[in-house]
Amino acid sequence: MTEQARTMVSVAPEVKAVPETVTAAFDEFMEAFEAFKEVNDRRLGEIEQKLTADVVTRDKMDRINRAVDDQKKVLDQLVLKKARPQLGRGGSELSAEVVEHKAAFDAYVRRGEENGLRELEAKAFSSGTGADGGYLVPPEIDTEIGRRISAVSPMRALSTVRTVSSAVLKKPFAAAGLSTGWVAETAARPQTNTPQLTELSFPTMELYAMPAATQSLLDDSAVDIEAWIAGEVDIVFAEQEGDAFIRGDGTNKPKGFLSYPTVAEGSWSWGNIGHIATGVAGGWKSTGPSDTLIEVIYALKAGHRQNGTFMMNRKAQGDIRKFKDGDGNYLWHPPVSAGQPASLMGFPIAEAEEMPDVAENSLSIAFGDFRSGYLVVDRAGVRILRDPYSAKPYVLFYTTKRVGGGVQNFEAIKVVKFAAS
The missing domain is CATH 3.30.2400.10 (Major capsid protein gp5)
Structure with a gap:
């Protein structure tokens, strides 16, 4: 097997199951980012020595860069899912007025019974009550x-x-704000x-x-x-x-x-x-x-x-992920923990x-x-x-x-x- 073939085999992506927890997704995301930094450093070294990067190295870096994006997307979805609160809340936590409104609304949605909502919104002086405006x-x-x-x-x-x-x-x-000026203690104060x-x-x-x-x-x-x-x-x-x-x-x-x-x-x-x-x-x-x-x-x-x-x-972020400062430090930094945004030069990134x-x-x-x-x-x-x-x-x-x-x-x-x- 040639050296290039061995390299291609070594970079074949590992098939993983979709992580079920935020912690597992965050760990996999950080592993992907560390792999990205390693390959990108190799690419930059090749450019410095040979004025161009090896084709295999470029392909591997692009593939890992996409994997980092995919892992971040999975992480974001899991964090979002975890952050969503449940709709149902115990009746003891709701006021009598809210419980009554919920029951009347349920009857309207399921069976089209409007009387309960009409009475409630009429009592609340709602301007939108009526068949044309909905409830x-x-x-x-x-x-x-x-x-x-x-x-x-x-x-x-x-x-x-x-x-x-x-x-x-x-x-x-x-x-523009108010105009101001310095004056002596006894000087006139112009408007x-x-x-x-x-x-x-x-x-x-x-x-x-x-x-x-x-x-x-x-x-x-x-x-x-x-x-x-x-x-x-x-x-x-x-x-x-x-x-x-x-x-x-x-x-x-x-x-x-x-x-x-x-x-x-x-x-x-x-x-x-x-x-x-x-x-x-x-x-x-x-x-x-x-x-x-x-x-x-x-x-x-x-x-x-x-x-x-x-x-x-994500595409623009994938480009910026490759940037370094004059000391060789990456400008893009991964989230410090699950649920936090990535950062660029110390400022958060909103995708x-x-x-x-x-x-x-x-x-x-x-x-x-x-x-x-x-x-x-x-x-x-x-x-x-x-x-x-x-x-x-x-x-x-x-x-x-x-x-x-x-x-x-x-x-x-x-x-x-x-x-x-």
Whole structure:
């Protein structure tokens, strides 16, 4: 057997069962990362000695890099699953009003009986009571959907979230503060300039899902209808929200931060997102690629930088995982424990698959204080309208939630542009 053949056999991926616990998944992830560092160090050594890396070494590194991504994905899914609380809670923990609402809602979902919900929402002076508007989901389901969305969508988890009772949230914002000045003890105090306020408007848009069930499923008393509705709705809501908060165009959906105009950081002005160019169209500089990351970090003011988070998809993170500093230390570090994010130059990384892949002029990496920079607006309540007629023999559940969002502080978010300038 040739040396190359022996090498190829040695790098054949080991088939492993999917780990069942977070600890096991974390251990396998760390093993994969250690293997990645070993092979990447060999690749860099070959480049230094021969100006090019061996084909076998490059293939092995790419394969291990993908394995690291796969292990991280499995770890994230297990952590998410573990973090999800159970819907069912003992009746002794619930108030009489909540128990009554849950029972009336269950009767509405299973049998279409509206009287109980009509009376309860009429007593609560609910403006949405009626056959056309549907009925409010009980608090337990409403809370559960929101909690799962927070875990799935990194933008919702990182941003400021406001709950409103109206269709639009208007937020005044002072782009510049008060003018100040030094004066002597007995000198006159001239009037300072009045700060200019900018009014930002965040309308809420309707997000909907329409799961279907057979009447036999609804008649089955063993089925947890609340858990079924939450399970059907939460993931699709989270996917739609996550995409809109990042790339939404603002038409019938929230406006994502990548949809705002961008300008070079040196020409930044309010209303725009500042960008740092990599210097290469669709890629990184061959020497000192990490300089761009340092620039984007220090493009943020210190008050925002201390709360900064990187946001990118897995492919972009796979590229950055290879970067080292001048002392040979890796810039990307794995999570310190299960459930924690990986870090880049000391700042956490939020993985968002909605971020674009690296391409010419793409905005594939963001760095910012998203809590200050982006606002998510939730209109209170999730509503369900039962429709047993439109798709017989199925019963449709038209579930709606009103959500808005947009940038509230243009200083707090910067992006990396993969362009020459």
